[in-house]
Amino acid sequence: MKKLIMLSVALCTLFLFNHPLFATGGDEIVIGFTSDALTMDPANHRARTTETILRDMYDGVVVRNNQMEVVPQIAESWKQLDTLTYEFVIRKGIKFHSGDPLTAEDIKFTFDRIIKEGQIDGQTSPRKSLLGSLKEVKILGPYKVRFILAEPWPVFPAFLPWQEVVSKKFVEKVGSKGLATQVNGTGPFKLVEWIRGNRIVMERFDGYYGGASAIPPVGKAKVDRVIWNIIPENASRVAALLSGDVDIINDVPSHSVRQIELNPNTKIMSANGTRSNFLVLNNTRPPFDNKKVRKAMCYAINTDLIIDKILNGNATRLNGILSPDAFGHNPDLYEYKYNPEKAKALLKEAGYPDGFKVELDVVASRKDLAEAVSANLADVGITAPVRVWEKSVIRPDWKKPEKKRDMYLTDWGNGSLDPVGLMTPVLRSGGRGNFSGYSNSKVDALIDKAVVEIDRKKRAAYYREAEAILNDDVPMVFLWLPREIYGVSNRIGGWQPKADSQINLHDAYIIK
Amino acid sequence: MESFIKRLFRLIPVLLGISIIVFLIISLTPGDPVQIMLGDQHVTPEMEQALREDMGLDLPIHERFIRFLYNASQGNFGRSFFHRRPVMEVILERLPATIELTFCSMMMAILVSIPLGVLAAVKKGTAYDRSSVVTAMVGVSMPGFWFGIILIIFFAIHLQWLPVSGRSTFSLRVPSVTGMLLIDTLLAGRLDSFLDAVKHLILPTVTLGMAMGATLMQVTRASMMEVLKQDYILFAEAKGLKRRRVTFLHALKNALIPTVTVAAIQTGQLLGGNMIIETVFGWPGVGSLVVRAIFNRNYPLVQAAVLIYVLIYVLMNFIADILYTVLNPRVRI
Numbered sequence: 001m002k003k004l005i006m007l008s009v010a011l012c013t014l015f016l017f018n019h020p021l022f023a024t025g026g027d028e029i030v031i032g033f034t035s036d037a038l039t040m041d042p043a044n045h046r047a048r049t050t051e052t053i054l055r056d057m058y059d060g061v062v063v064r065n066n067q068m069e070v071v072p073q074i075a076e077s078w079k080q081l082d083t084l085t086y087e088f089v090i091r092k093g094i095k096f097h098s099g100d101p102l103t104a105e106d107i108k109f110t111f112d113r114i115i116k117e118g119q120i121d122g123q124t125s126p127r128k129s130l131l132g133s134l135k136e137v138k139i140l141g142p143y144k145v146r147f148i149l150a151e152p153w154p155v156f157p158a159f160l161p162w163q164e165v166v167s168k169k170f171v172e173k174v175g176s177k178g179l180a181t182q183v184n185g186t187g188p189f190k191l192v193e194w195i196r197g198n199r200i201v202m203e204r205f206d207g208y209y210g211g212a213s214a215i216p217p218v219g220k221a222k223v224d225r226v227i228w229n230i231i232p233e234n235a236s237r238v239a240a241l242l243s244g245d246v247d248i249i250n251d252v253p254s255h256s257v258r259q260i261e262l263n264p265n266t267k268i269m270s271a272n273g274t275r276s277n278f279l280v281l282n283n284t285r286p287p288f289d290n291k292k293v294r295k296a297m298c299y300a301i302n303t304d305l306i307i308d309k310i311l312n313g314n315a316t317r318l319n320g321i322l323s324p325d326a327f328g329h330n331p332d333l334y335e336y337k338y339n340p341e342k343a344k345a346l347l348k349e350a351g352y353p354d355g356f357k358v359e360l361d362v363v364a365s366r367k368d369l370a371e372a373v374s375a376n377l378a379d380v381g382i383t384a385p386v387r388v389w390e391k392s393v394i395r396p397d398w399k400k401p402e403k404k405r406d407m408y409l410t411d412w413g414n415g416s417l418d419p420v421g422l423m424t425p426v427l428r429s430g431g432r433g434n435f436s437g438y439s440n441s442k443v444d445a446l447i448d449k450a451v452v453e454i455d456r457k458k459r460a461a462y463y464r465e466a467e468a469i470l471n472d473d474v475p476m477v478f479l480w481l482p483r484e485i486y487g488v489s490n491r492i493g494g495w496q497p498k499a500d501s502q503i504n505l506h507d508a509y510i511i512k
Numbered sequence: 513m514e515s516f517i518k519r520l521f522r523l524i525p526v527l528l529g530i531s532i533i534v535f536l537i538i539s540l541t542p543g544d545p546v547q548i549m550l551g552d553q554h555v556t557p558e559m560e561q562a563l564r565e566d567m568g569l570d571l572p573i574h575e576r577f578i579r580f581l582y583n584a585s586q587g588n589f590g591r592s593f594f595h596r597r598p599v600m601e602v603i604l605e606r607l608p609a610t611i612e613l614t615f616c617s618m619m620m621a622i623l624v625s626i627p628l629g630v631l632a633a634v635k636k637g638t639a640y641d642r643s644s645v646v647t648a649m650v651g652v653s654m655p656g657f658w659f660g661i662i663l664i665i666f667f668a669i670h671l672q673w674l675p676v677s678g679r680s681t682f683s684l685r686v687p688s689v690t691g692m693l694l695i696d697t698l699l700a701g702r703l704d705s706f707l708d709a710v711k712h713l714i715l716p717t718v719t720l721g722m723a724m725g726a727t728l729m730q731v732t733r734a735s736m737m738e739v740l741k742q743d744y745i746l747f748a749e750a751k752g753l754k755r756r757r758v759t760f761l762h763a764l765k766n767a768l769i770p771t772v773t774v775a776a777i778q779t780g781q782l783l784g785g786n787m788i789i790e791t792v793f794g795w796p797g798v799g800s801l802v803v804r805a806i807f808n809r810n811y812p813l814v815q816a817a818v819l820i821y822v823l824i825y826v827l828m829n830f831i832a833d834i835l836y837t838v839l840n841p842r843v844r845i
Contacts, residue, residue: 032677035804036796038595046549047594123596124566126549129559180597193685196605197796201682231677231794232804235661240676240794243669275552392543392809399547413552425552433552 026224027510029492031503032237032246036197036230041179042164043114046126048415048501051162052250053200053228055502057097058164058185061088061107062157063212066271066496068325068417070157071214074102074165074186076143083152083454090143094209096167097183097190104145108137109168111147120176130162152452154459158327158418161500188221188506200228211506222494222509241266241487248492250503252485254312260487267490270314270483271497274415276321276422279373279477280398280408284437287356288406294474296346298336300380305338306372307480315480320467321426323481325499326417328450328463333471343380355381358406361398363391370409398435408435409479415500419463423447427470438475523826527819528581534818535580538811539573545593545809567593580815589819590812592805599816603798607820608691609679610790610797614782616694616717621725622775626768629732633767634759636737644729651726660719660792667715674715677794684708716793720786724778731774736767769839776832780825 037050042058045051063073072078078088094102114125115134135150149156170184183191188211189202203225210218229246231237238256240246242263252260252268260266281288281297288294307315316324319333347355360377362370370386377384384407398408412433414422425431428447429439443466450462471478486497495508546564564570568590571579583590589599632644668676675681680693686700694713697706739745740763748758786799794800798817805813 039597044596045594046551120596124562126563126566126596129550129555129563193682195679195796196602197609197800198679198794199682225682227682229678229794230796232800233792233794236664236677236792236794239661239664239669243672243676245668245676390543390807392548392807396542396544396547421552432555 028225029223029508030227030229030246032231032240032249033228034232034251039180040183043125043127044120052502054164056189056505057183057187057191059187060161060164062160064161064500065215066498068499070161071212073212084149086147088145092143094186095207096186097205100167100169102186103142104139106165106168107145108139110165111137130159154454155418155420158416189226197230202226217507221506226505247489249487252487254314257312265490267488269488269497270485271499272316272323272325273482273484274499275411275413276318276481277411277479280410280435281476282403282406283475284403287352290350292346292350296343298474298477299339300343301373301376301477302338303479310368310372314485315482317480318478320471320478321422322419328419328460330464330467340380357383360384360386361389361394361405361408362386364388366409403437420451436475443469530822531819534815535577538814543809548808589816592813593810594808599812603817606798606801610786612692613716613795616713617721617782618779620717620721621728625725625729626732629729630736632733633736648726648729651722656719657788657792660789663715675712679712681708716789716795720782720789728771728775732771735770739763739767765839772832772835776828779828783821
């Protein structure tokens with residue numbers, strides 16, 4: 001009897017650990033991803049991570065290529081007729097996963113669902129504000145539509161890649177409730193399974209039209225299946241990559257970079273991010289109402305060393321607020337090289353020969369960076385104790401028009417890579433994210449002119465001029481642009497990370 | 513039976529009180545879900561206000577609370593701000609995974625710790641006893657998230673025996689009936705899928721069950737030692753009963769009363785501990801959902817989840833009370 005029990009235990013153990021659990025047909029890429037999709041309805045969420053998942057099943061009218069330029073996807077071409085009108089020609093022969101053909105009707109339906117009130121079972125789409133002043137979509141023919149704006153908004157094409165096209169027939173059949181869990185897009189993959197909080201499984205769509213013609217290779221997806229495993233904890237996500245459970249992980253913490261690089265089967269890949277990091281200085285009261293003090297701060301912080309040692313080199317230094325990839329970026333800005341002596345001299349000139357004491361606000365994930373900044377400031381006589389906050393508490397406090405705090409090490413995202421998403425909120429007087437309380441009528445005028453300027457060259461020139469003024473005025477210390485870091489298995493080919501944090505798996509394949 | 517119904521009625525003020533406290537705490541916590549949702553986008557104040565109205569956050573706090581109570585009394589806990597669906601729907605989808613993990617951890621803890629505790633008490637003062645006390649001490653003091661990650665590094669990365677996260681392998685999936693994979697896979701008659709589910713369960717179960725098991729072992733050991741000193745044990749031994757019979761029949765039954773109390777309380781705590789363990793192991797349960805909801809100030813979801821936690825907690829204590837009467841007929845509820 002005893003022997004029999006022992007034998008069965010041994011057999012069970014053998015079966016448990018040696019059973020070929022991963023024997024599946026076809027090529028498969030597994031992603032270890034930070035968060036689950038909130039919904040499968042592309043019009044009813046405001047989460048970038050949800051969009052990243054949906055974007056492999058839904059295509060948009062336009063899309064961004066790896067260089068972050070907006071190129072046609074479902075559209076064949078587009079032209080701007082005047083300040084308020086954009087005309088799009090839609091490609092023929094595009095099919096939804098259900099097999100129905102895509103026409104201009106679907107495009108109009110998609111955008112009406114977002115911009116009109118109460119279209120999603122009485123709720124209004126939370127993505128409405130991403131379409132700015134879009135007023136109406138007119139159908140000119142089965143494959144031609146016109147987008148009409150209520151007021152000039154030149155960045156309309158830059159915001160368009162965020163919207164995915166749904167099928168009118170399908171949504172009318174399943175309703176918004178159905179669309180929250182089912183997918184009928186025109187993208188390279190179709191939805192097979194979604195277990196909430198656990199995984200999303202997609203399979204290749206064989207009727208795919210091939211994708212944006214400007215982003216080769218054009219054609220069907222190369223792998224049979226893509227599985228997104230939801231692993232929110234950083235250490236576990238890294239572990240899943242190292243153990244071979246998953247092939248690509250997003251949001252790698254910078255302290256895990258070396259571990260992934262040292263593993264013979266994995267590598268690090270990165271792209272310039274879109275979140276500019278800066279040290280906000282309260283311009284509305286002493287000591288930071290004095291430009292000399294602000295300049296002293298720029299010289300006192302050893303930005304290059306912090307990027308090198310704490311961010312492990314995974315960031316690009318900024319001399320202005322815009323990313324080098326952004327429209328209107330000024331490459332000729334003055335670089336405030338680390339120079340503590342100059343900082344001390346400037347402080348003395350400003351009337352602070354012995355420095356001063358200020359508090360440095362930061363959220364927990366950036367504490368080590370803030371401490372490095374604080375140490376740099378201590379060297380020039382500025383005492384800046386670090387105060388750690390929760391983001392949802394400290395951010396609204398700094399957003400209030402009346403500024404009561406001293407310094408804030410933070411960032412602002414700019415997925416559109418157009419200055420309108422960054423300079424208008426952060427540096428224009430009264431902007432929603434104008435933490436520093438900075439107000440300069442010259443800069444305001446340039447920003448306002450640029451927002452409505454149609455001529456791209458003139459627009460870019462306005463922004464460059466504004467950046468030059470800001471570079472001299474330094475309302476905040478511009479620091480760095482962290483890179484989006486991914487851990488990737490060596491068996492994956494044909495995949496490139498993108499600055500807009502989308503994981504486009506259309507061209508990815510397994511190296512054999 | 514009558515007392516059972518009475519107790520159920522007594523639950524109502526408890527739940528009402530808890531919901532008031534939770535509502536107030538979360539509403540008074542700084543942080544604005546509208547700001548969190550809009551993130552860094554450039555929007556006009558009108559757009560912001562429209563979103564606020566859509567979420568029902570434009571009303572003053574007392575009106576919001578009355579509305580919440582009224583809706584909750586009809587079983588409507590509101591809509592999750594970020595999922596934009598009814599919160600109960602969102603939570604109930606995740607509940608089976610949490611129940612499965614909690615149940616397995618509890619079973620593991622009980623099945624391992626009670627025999628070990630009894631053994632330690634019987635062999636009091638020996639090397640076995642001393643080493644088990646030290647082990648239990650380590651188990652109680654070890655932070656769960658740390659232990660979990662150590663297990664992952666050892667069993668998932670180095671040995672590659674067990675998966676790092678999730679509940680099942682896609683190729684071995686079975687149709688969902690109860691949402692609890694151990695049951696669903698057996699219902700589907702798939703041994704391979706069942707073993708796959710077990711494989712996924714091992715690391716989170718051990719991590720979660722460790723602290724509970726260690727505490728239970730300490731309690732069982734202490735109470736067993738107390739009981740073994742009693743006269744009736746001496747009498748039973750004097751009668752010439754077998755040692756094993758005395759230990760397990762006469763002593764253990766009486767020694768289990770404190771163990772049952774602790775186990776019931778601990779199961780309630782396991783649900784809380786789940787939040788961390790579920791996040792570490794990517795376990796798609798309510799815990800990992802609530803953690804995110806708290807950071808996002810997703811008020812309706814947190815409120816509903818806390819109420820469910822309270823209900824389970826009270827229920828577990830109720831079960832413990834019933835178990836007392838079985839273990840000790842002198843106790844009446």
